[in-house]
Amino acid sequence: MATETTDVAGVCVDAGGSALGMPQLCADWMPNQIFWLVITLIAVYFVMSRVALPRISAVLAERSGTITNDIAAAEELKNKAAEAEAAYDQALLDARAEANKIVAEAKAEIQAELDVELQKADAQIAAKTAESEAAIAEIREGAVKSVTEVAKATAKELVVAMGGTADAKTITAAVTARMKG
Amino acid sequence: MATEEYSEGGSVFQFHPLDQFIVKPLFGDGPVSWYTPTNVTLWMAIALLAIVAVFVLGSRGRAIIPTRLQSVGELLYGFIYKMVEDVTGKDGVKYFPYIMSLFLFILFSNYLALIPMSYSPTSMIAVTVILGFGVFIAITILGFVKNGPAFLGLFWMSDAPAFLRPIIAIIEIISYFVRPVSLSIRLAGNIAAGHVVLKVFATFAAAALISPAAILGIIAIYGLEILVCGIQAYVFTILTCVYLKDALHPAH
Numbered sequence: 001m002a003t004e005t006t007d008v009a010g011v012c013v014d015a016g017g018s019a020l021g022m023p024q025l026c027a028d029w030m031p032n033q034i035f036w037l038v039i040t041l042i043a044v045y046f047v048m049s050r051v052a053l054p055r056i057s058a059v060l061a062e063r064s065g066t067i068t069n070d071i072a073a074a075e076e077l078k079n080k081a082a083e084a085e086a087a088y089d090q091a092l093l094d095a096r097a098e099a100n101k102i103v104a105e106a107k108a109e110i111q112a113e114l115d116v117e118l119q120k121a122d123a124q125i126a127a128k129t130a131e132s133e134a135a136i137a138e139i140r141e142g143a144v145k146s147v148t149e150v151a152k153a154t155a156k157e158l159v160v161a162m163g164g165t166a167d168a169k170t171i172t173a174a175v176t177a178r179m180k181g
Numbered sequence: 182m183a184t185e186e187y188s189e190g191g192s193v194f195q196f197h198p199l200d201q202f203i204v205k206p207l208f209g210d211g212p213v214s215w216y217t218p219t220n221v222t223l224w225m226a227i228a229l230l231a232i233v234a235v236f237v238l239g240s241r242g243r244a245i246i247p248t249r250l251q252s253v254g255e256l257l258y259g260f261i262y263k264m265v266e267d268v269t270g271k272d273g274v275k276y277f278p279y280i281m282s283l284f285l286f287i288l289f290s291n292y293l294a295l296i297p298m299s300y301s302p303t304s305m306i307a308v309t310v311i312l313g314f315g316v317f318i319a320i321t322i323l324g325f326v327k328n329g330p331a332f333l334g335l336f337w338m339s340d341a342p343a344f345l346r347p348i349i350a351i352i353e354i355i356s357y358f359v360r361p362v363s364l365s366i367r368l369a370g371n372i373a374a375g376h377v378v379l380k381v382f383a384t385f386a387a388a389a390l391i392s393p394a395a396i397l398g399i400i401a402i403y404g405l406e407i408l409v410c411g412i413q414a415y416v417f418t419i420l421t422c423v424y425l426k427d428a429l430h431p432a433h
Contacts, residue, residue, distance in 0.1 A: 013203060023202035023305075024373060030307040031215035032204060032222075037308050040225040044232055044286050049278040052236035056258045059243050059251075066245055 144179075151175045198380035202304060202373065221308075224300040228289040236285075257285070261418065268422035273429055279319075280425075283312065284418040291372060291410035295403070303413075304373035306365065313365030316421050324428035335431040364420060371413050375406040 012026035013019060023029065152175050159171065207218045235257075239250030247255055261284050265277045287303055294301030302308050324332040336353040338346055379402055385395035 017200075017203075018197045019199045019203050021199075023199055023204065024369065025306065026204075029204040029213050029219075032213050032217055032219055033302070033305050033307040034311050035215045036219070036222045036225050037302070037311055040229055041282065041286060043229050045278065045282040047229070047233055047237060048282045048285065052240065052254070053258070053278055053281065055240050055243060056236070056255055059240060059245070059247070060255065060258070062243075063245050 148175060148179055151179065196381070196384055198377040198384070201300070201376060201380060220300045221302050221305070224290070224293060225302050228286060228293055228302070231289050231293065232285050257288075264419060265422055265425075268419065269426040269429060273422070273425055276425060280418060280421055283316070283421060284414055287312070287368065287417055288411070288414035291414055292407075294372065294376065295406055295410060301372050301376055304369055304376055306369045309365035309369040310361075312368070312417070313361040313363075316364065316424065317361035320421075320424045320428045323425075324431060327429060328431055332428070332431050335427055360420075360424060364417060368413050368417055371409050375402065375409055378402050379406065 011020070012023060012028055019026075152171055155171050155175055156168070159165075204213055204219050204221055206213055207220065207223055211217070213219060235250055236254045239248065239254045242248060242251065244251060258281070261281050262274075262277055265273055265280055269276070290301065290303040293299055294303065324335070328334075336350045336357070338349045338353075341349055379399060382395050382398040382402060386392045386399065388395075
């Protein structure tokens, strides 16, 4: 503490530069503090009310506006996404239905073709069977005829060998009667 | 008190805990007249510059996503704005700039005074008396301007028993006039006492034997002072809001 002369120090500071009593209560210094306090307060008030507070309140308002807008935009995007998802699901459902329809159609077509083929095959088989039956009947008929002829000839020969006269008509009738039996 | 310490002579300790509050001219050694730039001026100016730095330079970018400094300013703004709105109601919001200025001056002065070798304007009675009585006088005038003679209803408890009303009125009037005194003494007392205690501990720290304890004491008191500085600024502001509410709505 620099030593000051007593007349400069006044009533609040002693010869050694230390405070006499509480400096807070020194009346000599009060006007100075009050003057500078008032100046400072006015300056702070002007800075705050003219520059800082309007600016901060504008920034805060702008921010809350931005946040509101962003939330609205997010909501919109969410709705769009939901719509897109619904559309996707619908498309999936449609595609599945379409696929089922195509499968059913193909199945029906194949079935129809199959039926036609089966019918054709059946008809062929039936025709073949009938043909075969006819052939078999012919063969059988042929065989019977041959047997009849052989029997007639044999009977005629037998009759001749036994010394009778072979009346053709009688023999035929007799053989026919026997063959029926 | 300081003079008694001098006379001891043999003592190791030089106790001058109040010397930190001496008002000194910044330039030269002349007498301190009302306009002399002093250390009070200097630290008030630093407080003003700090406020400008946080609130004007900090919000310079007007950023939607705030910078650190800007968000400090916004935080303080929101804090005081909400306090004014909650305590005084919607019609008190137009006094928000005044209350905000008051709060910021006290807050920044208090915290800047915690810097070693600094000066604490808010520990000076003259300063806090002007603050306290300024609030008191402004609010009293506002009360009469807004409500006319009805403002006196603040002192007249109409729902109290009739014979008690005059007694309550006297108590209310006394408590009303004590308001500025308590406002100013509370602020100056808290800040000055904290600084004196810090200084006393710092003096003890000069002796090797007890210096560790003294330094721990300084740390502890410093931590406490950090709380006190914020709390005193808050208390001054919220009491101002409460008084303002009384002036705007005097009916109980």
